[in-house]
Amino acid sequence: MLSVILLIISVVIRAKRWQYILKPVEHIPLHPLFASTMIGYFGNSILFFRLGELLRAYSVSVGRTLTVSQAFGTVMLERIIDAFTVVIILLLLLPWIPMQNSVIQLSLIVFIGTTVIAITIIIISYRWNWLAVLKRNNIFKHGIGEKLLNIIEKIFDGLTMITRSKHMLQLFIFSALLWITYFTMTYYLLDATHLDDIGLMGAGIILVMGSIAIAIPALPGGMGTYDAGVKFAIMLIFSVSSEEALNFALVSHASNYFPFLIIGSIYFIFGGIRLKDIDRNLI
Secondary structure, eight states: OHHHHHHHHHHHHHHHHHHHHHTTTOOOOHHHHHHHHHHHHHHHHHSGGGTHHHHHHHHHHTTSSSOHHHHHHHHHHHHHHHHHHHHHHHHHHGGGSOTTSHHHHHHHHHHHHHHHHHHHHHHHHHHHTHHHHHHTSGGGSSHHHHHHHHHHHHHHHHHTGGGGOSOHHHHHHHHHHHHHHHHHHHHHHHHHTTOGGGHHHHHHHHHHHHHHHHTSOOSGGGTTHHHHHHHHHHHHHHOOOHHHHHHHHHHHHHHHHHHHHHHHHHHHHHTTOOGGGTGGGOO
């Protein structure tokens, strides 16, 4: 029960942080942002490749000046902020992670490398105004090319909205609160599954490894990838038995999956969201 309460608190914090991200374009009340975030999680629970993020962007843009593409850009920005936070936590915990294992070593290198490359590309693109270069190309001056460029431009506008923010301190505070909540959830679930001897440092490592596993855009709800990744990490790093590690992975996954599925579906149904309308409103 405590894990569900913490999970809902984390969504409130995430929605509040999203509110600050969106302020340069439009002030949106907290509850609609909470509802859209829940709808996004619901979408991720039933759709492949984390397509719930697009559903989240569409739901928050309905009836507002904010476009789906802009909203989707801010969702991408949020995920990049989270990935960057995970990288920082990972670097702090590096002395306690067995880097001699090739699987863990490869997964961490890929995750850190992907995050750094993504942030670098965004910064370079923003500084060099690459959209202006594309606009000079005849392909993007009419027809499908023009429409595609408009969508890309709106997404990039959302993705770089943080550059226009006057609330950097609030963004930092709510990001910290979000990950403190996730850490508290992880530690509580370790205690609930009788793995509390792993300790605070261990909870941080499991949180990082779980975050990397769930970030893989595969099956709905991270089925398989999250469970296998967390189980493997616990067994390898903490010498826990396969049964105990799997028990924690399944309990942890279920405590996230079912609340998002149930609460998100309620917001989805009563919000009148229609999937067929998304492609019409991308611009």
